[in-house]
Structure formats: C-alpha cells, structure tokens
Amino acid sequence: MESINQSEILKALAYPTRIEILDILRRGEECVCRIFPAVKGSQPNTSKHLAKLMKAGILDSRQEGTMTFYWVKDTRVYEILELAQQMVEREKRERSGAA
Amino acid sequence: MESINQSEILKALAYPTRIEILDILRRGEECVCRIFPAVKGSQPNTSKHLAKLMKAGILDSRQEGTMTFYWVKDTRVYEILELAQQMVEREKRERSGAA
DNA sequence: CCTTAACATAACCAGATGGTAATGAATGCG
DNA sequence: CGCATTCATTACCATCTGGTTATGTTAAGG
Numbered sequence: 001m002e003s004i005n006q007s008e009i010l011k012a013l014a015y016p017t018r019i020e021i022l023d024i025l026r027r028g029e030e031c032v033c034r035i036f037p038a039v040k041g042s043q044p045n046t047s048k049h050l051a052k053l054m055k056a057g058i059l060d061s062r063q064e065g066t067m068t069f070y071w072v073k074d075t076r077v078y079e080i081l082e083l084a085q086q087m088v089e090r091e092k093r094e095r096s097g098a099a
Numbered sequence: 100m101e102s103i104n105q106s107e108i109l110k111a112l113a114y115p116t117r118i119e120i121l122d123i124l125r126r127g128e129e130c131v132c133r134i135f136p137a138v139k140g141s142q143p144n145t146s147k148h149l150a151k152l153m154k155a156g157i158l159d160s161r162q163e164g165t166m167t168f169y170w171v172k173d174t175r176v177y178e179i180l181e182l183a184q185q186m187v188e189r190e191k192r193e194r195s196g197a198a
Numbered sequence: 199c200c201t202t203a204a205c206a207t208a209a210c211c212a213g214a215t216g217g218t219a220a221t222g223a224a225t226g227c228g
Numbered sequence: 229c230g231c232a233t234t235c236a237t238t239a240c241c242a243t244c245t246g247g248t249t250a251t252g253t254t255a256a257g258g
Contacts, residue, residue, distance in 0.1 A: 004190050006183040010113035015246085016106050032205060045247060047206055057190040066204040066255050074189055076182045083175045083182075084105040090173055091103050091156040114216085131235060144217060146236055165225045165234040 004057050012056035013080060017041060018049050022077060025059075029071035103156050111155035112179060116140060117148050121176060124158075128170035 012018065020039045024030060036046035050070055053059040060073040072078075111117065119138045123129060135145035149169055152158045159172040171177075 003194070004187055005115075006118060006180060006187055007113050007115050009183045009186055010109050010179075014106050014109035014113045016104075017246090019105060033203085042248070043205070044207080044249080048246075051206080057186065057193075063205095063254090066202095068205060074186050076186050076189075080109075080179050080182050081105060083179050084108045087108050087156065087173050087175050088103055088105055090175075094156075095102065116216090132233090141218070142235070143219080143237080147216075150236080162224090162235095167235060 004055075009056050009058065010080075012052050012058055013077060015049070017046075018053060019081060021046070021049060021053065022058075022072060022081065025070065025072050026078070029062075029069040031064075031067040031069050033067060035070070103154075108155050108157065109179075111151050111157055112176060114148070116145075117152060118180060120145070120148060120152065121157075121171065121180065124169065124171050125177070128161075128168040130163075130166040130168050132166060134169070 013022075017039055021035060024035055024038050032043065032047060032050065035050070036043050039046060041049070050059065050061075053070075054061065058073060058077055059070050061068050061070045063069075112121075116138055120134060123134055123137050131142065131146060131149065134149070135142050138145060140148075149158065149160075152169075153160065157172060157176055158169045160167055160169045162168075
C-alpha cells in the first residue's frame with residue numbers, strides 16, 4: 001500500500017539502461033526475451049530494471065504463455081525524457097557558445 | 100569538460116531534499132543561509148545537494164560578500180517535476196478507483 | 199512426466215549515495 | 229590584526245544501487 005512519489009518516479013527514470021528500455025517500448029508492448037538483447041544486458045539484470053519501472057508505476061505487464069509483455073502505462077515519461085534531453089542540448093550550446 | 104546527459108539530470112532531480120530546494124528557488128535566487136534552514140538540513144549537507152544540482156547544470160550561482168546565491172538556470176526542471184507529480188496523482192486515482 | 203523456454207528472485211559483491219562532524223577558505227567588521 | 233560569518237570541502241560511515249551467478253517457478257511440448 002506504499003504509494004509512489006515524485007522522486008521515486010524520477011529515480012526510476014534516472015538510469016541509462018532504463019531509458020533505453022523505455023525507448024524500446026515507444027512502439028508498444030514487448031516481451032523480456034526481446035528487451036534484454038536489445039539493451040545488451042543480462043536477463044536477470046533486465047528483469048530487475050523492469051521491476052523497478054513497475055514499482056514506480058511506469059510500466060504495466062501481462063503474461064502470455066511463458067512470456068511476459070511490458071508496456072508504458074503513462075506516456076508522460078516520454079515528455080519528461082524529452083525535457084531532460086532539451087536541457088542537455090541547452091547545456092551543450094551554452095558550453096560551446098558564450099559563458 | 101565531461102558533458103551532462105539525460106540520466107544525470109534526472110538523478111539530480113530524483114531526491115526529496117533537492118526537489119524541496121528547487122521549490123524554494125521558484126521565486127528566484129536565494130542564499131545558502133536561507134536555503135538550508137528552509138529544508139531543515141545541515142549547512143554542509145545542503146551545500147552538497149546544491150553542488151549536485153550545479154554539476155547537473157540545473158542551477159547557477161553568484162557570490163555576494165560571504166554569501167552564495169543560487170538560482171534555477173533552466174525552468175524546464177519545473178515542467179519535469181510537474182509531470183512527475185501528475186503521474187503520482189494518476190497512480191493514486193488508479194489505486195483507489197478500478198484495477 | 200520430463201525437459202526446455204522464459205522469466206523472476208535470491209544471494210552476493212563493488213561502487214555510488216547521502217548523512218554527520220570536522221576543517222578550510224574567503225569576506226566583512228571592530 | 230583578530231574574530232565571526234558564510235559557505236565549500238574533506239573524512240568517515242551506513243545504506244542503497246546495479247551487476248553477476250545461481251536458483252526457483254510457470255507454461256508449453258514431446
């Protein structure tokens with residue numbers, strides 16, 4: 001019954017592999033058997049990352065036979081990632097330009 | 100010269116005390132001597148959080164006498180926090196409602 | 199049934215993170 | 229100058245995090 005807060009969600013997003021996972025899930029649901037090769041990680045490690053994204057309420061999942069399919073429950077995560085990317089690019093411009 | 104990336108920015112945001120700091124800075128710059136009592140933290144600890152936000156390119160600072168003033172360099176952080184908050188509220192509704 | 203496939207979980211470890219207490223450095227003031 | 233103020237930094241410690249390897253667990257197939 002422990003509910004989620006702002007920082008839990010951001011913590012879940014704040015890791016390169018998990019951002020990669022979310023990029024893979026942009027087009028829709030995917031099974032673990034296709035996710036972990038795509039992120040070049042081990043199966044157990046990828047499962048742990050998926051579990052973290054689940055606990056943060058970012059993903060949902062369903063079973064189909066022996067496979068588990070995951071998908072993004074709230075597409076606002078992509079807006080967050082987009083804003084973070086814009087901030088990175090702003091930083092880049094700032095470093096090369098003035099200041 | 101190490102440039103910042105998406106996950107570094109999100110990591111910097113993903114902690115309650117630092118979110119509090121950003122809330123305090125919504126109205127504009129503030130000195131450390133006013134920030135650390137406001138977040139009910141120690142001075143050294145608050146300085147470390149401020150340093151982390153600086154390294155992520157989220158804050159900027161200036162000296163004035165013995166005081167250091169910090170402010171938010173890129174207001175997109177507030178959009179990110181707002182989206183995260185919306186996700187929290189969505190989760191809450193989902194838990195009390197269906198599912 | 200027994201095996202295989204797909205996935206989750208546990209056990210373990212190295213490194214990162216956040217806290218405190220102590221110290222250093224810069225500025226302002228009597 | 230001597231001292232206080234403001235802040236950053238260091239040293240140290242407990243906890244969290246992410247990785248691997250090993251081990252369940254569940255469903256399908258022969």
